[in-house]
Amino acid sequence: MQLVRGLHNLRPQHRGCVATIGNFDGVHRGHQAILARLRERARELGVPSCVVLFEPQPREYFAPDTAPARLARLRDKIELLQAEGIDRVLCLAFNQRLSQLSAAEFVRTLLVDGLGVQHLEVGDDFRFGCDRLGDFAFLSEAGARLGFSVEAAHTVEIDAVRVSSTQVRLALATADFPLAARLLGRPFSIAGRVLHGQKLARQLGWPTANVQLKRRRVPLAGVYLVSTEVGGVRYGGAANIGVRPTVAGDGRPHLEIHLLGFQGDLYGQRLAVQFHQKLRDEQRFASLEALKAAVDADVAAAQALWQAHSKSLK
Structure with missing residues (x-):
């Protein structure tokens, strides 16, 4: 082309x-x-x-x-x-x-x-x-x-719904990913290159890949069960997409993903991240300790859901 x-x-x-x-x-x-x-x-x-x-x-x-x-x-x-x-x-x-x-x-x-x-x-x-x-x-x-x-x-x-970009955004806003996939003809995903970040998640015990968004606004906000393919292997993960209100940020949306069971260096790679289920809204925590407890819970929830999701695909 x-x-x-x-x-x-x-x-x-x-x-x-x-x-x-x-x-x-x-x-x-x-x-x-x-x-x-x-x-x-x-x-x-x-x-x-x-x-x-x-x-x-x-x-x-x-x-x-x-x-x-x-x-x-x-x-x-x-x-x-x-x-x-x-x-x-x-x-x-x-x-x-x-x-x-x-x-x-x-x-x-x-x-x-x-x-x-x-x-x-x-x-x-x-x-x-x-x-x-x-x-x-x-x-x-x-x-x-x-x-x-x-x-x-x-x-x-x-499903009696006129297919449009607006309808896809509405489906994403309500975390109806099956409907979004039917409207799109494929699972919804966001792609971007992995960049160096603040390394805060690593300090909290859950290293993340920071995926470059290059956009003013995104159609999602919150914490999600996601998956992406690295080296021919699909990994589940917990992802936060939003403005990171607990830490000092630039006000722009960011996508951070912790890949379950992944060991390796992702810097510079381009990832296509599929969204499967919403875990919770993004929120501001009073301390880094409270944030760590929430991230611990997010990763545990993602692990259980990804295990069930993986079994359903076999």
Whole structure:
């Protein structure tokens, strides 16, 4: 799969494709249905499939403090889109210039002059342009004039729930990981590189891997039973994700994992952490002794639950 960053990097060989546009946060089963139709149209027309993404996502640009927590970072999305068999991703920097394009300018600049789109797949709620005129009807009329076809995605429902990134976040907020997995089509996970931390957990007797999050907000907070694969072996663990209120921190979310039975050095490795069950909310403790007692209990609970979980998989 080819990644193109910015309109300025589009070349003549990139013209002629079928495309879809959106955030694709989480690449859930609703997105997967759009991508399946995109691949089908690409085969029919004999051209590449292209997904157009924005970075940051528009709501993150306009209202960074209230934008929804990300389900997937850009790197995760690109990997998921590659797994879906997409030929090309065009990542556009969502900035002042792009945000001020009218719907008509967006169509002409990106779809016609930039990509030479032959067919466009869009979500049923897709809107664009600084004038907010860009919707399915606008695209259909523009396509009829400018030579590309447009198809609207149909709503995908699972268990009578409309599949959306918002629904995935709601499932995660209530720790309904089975529902989140059904909406996503895979278990929910967070991936990141292991960095050096304060080494406080090691002093408490439970060394942790500090997984880099690189995001302002996360869709989870608390202590969880998790698992991750290291060297071909899946380990259970107890993880805290949050702002670490008991110790002096930077106010940003952190993910710390104690892997059950693991011995070794994880620094620099990239881990994909799956979440299975919530153990408790994150809380502030009056002392490090109280924090240690809570962590002891968390690890004991994770050990018992992971043992039961592992048996159910055999």
